[in-house]
Amino acid sequence: MTTVTLGALAAHFGRDVERGVSKAVGIVEAAARDGVQLLVFPDASIGGYIGDLRAPDPDELPPALDPDGPELAAVAAAAGDMTVCIGYTEAAGDVRYNTAVCLSGDGILGTHRKVHQPAGESLAYAAGDSFHAFDSPVGRIGMLIDYDKTFPESARTLALDGARIIAALSAWPASVTDRAARLPADRQSRLFDLYDCARAAENQVFVVSSNLTGVTGSLRFLGQAKVVGPGGDILSTTRSKGGLAKADVDVDAEIARARRVLNHLAELRPDTYHADESIGKG
Template sequence: MRAVTLGALAGNFGRDLPRCVAKAVGIIDAAARDGVELLVFPHATLGGYLGDLRDPSPATLPPALDPDGPELAAIAAAAGDMTVCIGYTEAGDGTRYNTAVCLTGDGVLGVHRKVHQPVDEGTRYGAGDTFRAFDTPVGRVGMLIDYDKTFPESARSLALDGAQVVATLSAWPASVTDRAARLPADRQSRLFDLYDCARAAENQVFVVASNQTGVMGSLRFLGQAKVVGPGGEVLAATRSKGGLARVEVDIDTELARSKRVLDHLAERRPETYTTEPRRAPSPARPGGEPTCG
């Protein structure tokens, strides 16, 4: 058992790919000097995210990168002994994917393709089909990409696969339909924080949540990077500003403490859970007969 330093970044990354790579390398170097051992970048760090969730134009999409290309090679070289999670648009077999990769200087430790696709994102990107945890120098880690964390099953799948830390990489904007004048009052701001804390508490894991800041097209990103403990408590946060939320924790000790009385995974009753939605009963005709349709 030992203490490790977890870091979640809030930052702005756009379409200028060389600038994104250089900025990420500089942040890794600075984080290494501060003793960070797990650094989670936002989703779409390399090349930015969509500028519009509704019918995004093919001409404005982020660049799709080769997983074996020079951009991720530069990130790995900078990472060295540090474990780094970073997001980008992956070019895979003629299909784009919103992808997160976790790596060190020794190579790739884990990959996640975003499963849940909001609004019209699915018209431009393929969807992933699995949630898997993997071993890293700081412990067993799983990754989610923004909308994935809305669904409790996503983080639960990682926890059941042994994840001690869930890295949630986001390019999460303010509401596109009912935007508040101030970001902290925005409905999506509240939900972003709620999901981070709920996923940590219900699974008794650490959540290291990054996010984009600034503006891309019609989207204004929330920031709000944070590290959440296994009881759902926010241990460090950037709020809506850019920066690094950093905290030193003993992962094994804190996880054991969180399960000292209540162990949520061990006390599940999966045989009682409905896995398929129940169909609503047909509306009754006068006299109590169901209506055929």
């Protein structure tokens, strides 16, 4: 039996890059003392997220950073033997991406550029175009960035590529059109939890889901960081508060148990998954 400690963070990060890096390093060091082996930060932890989904202010966009720059290097140095996933705005020439990296003291292990873009996010970022799993000290991992997890195909692609753990990094706000007085009652609060649990249960994998807290511009973020097991059960959660959701799990044993009778990936029927063009025609 090999147990690993998974951690999902809910915290506020703003525009100040230097402060964000310092805060991230402090959190990594504290998590290491706590025995965390995989730590998943929110999307946009370094430099913050856009302040308006519908019409991002071009003068108030998060700073775009070089993936080989000192910011990620500082987090990697703090990580040491720990595996850390963290989000930032990536500068790729003249193009900006909403990006997640997975790193350790050995450097960057994997990168994901957000594929699915809600509302006006395309005005601030270019879109990524792929989903890939990669090997890490805690096993094979895949990453999603907030809206990506709305689409079952995203997590399924990672699971088919061998991911045993999906790190879902989010900057997920309360509803911008029908906001509830209390965050737990917000429509997006319900959907955020639903997607985390569904993606884990569909693919019989672990989902380590982080999220921002606090306010940026017109957006109020939900928190609700959590670790979800391969049966879709929430093992640990911060609810709407900041903090670290932790769970000690035997990844291989729990996935094997979940797939013992019903193995969703083995029982797929991709030959049947296509629309019938005759449906809906009179």
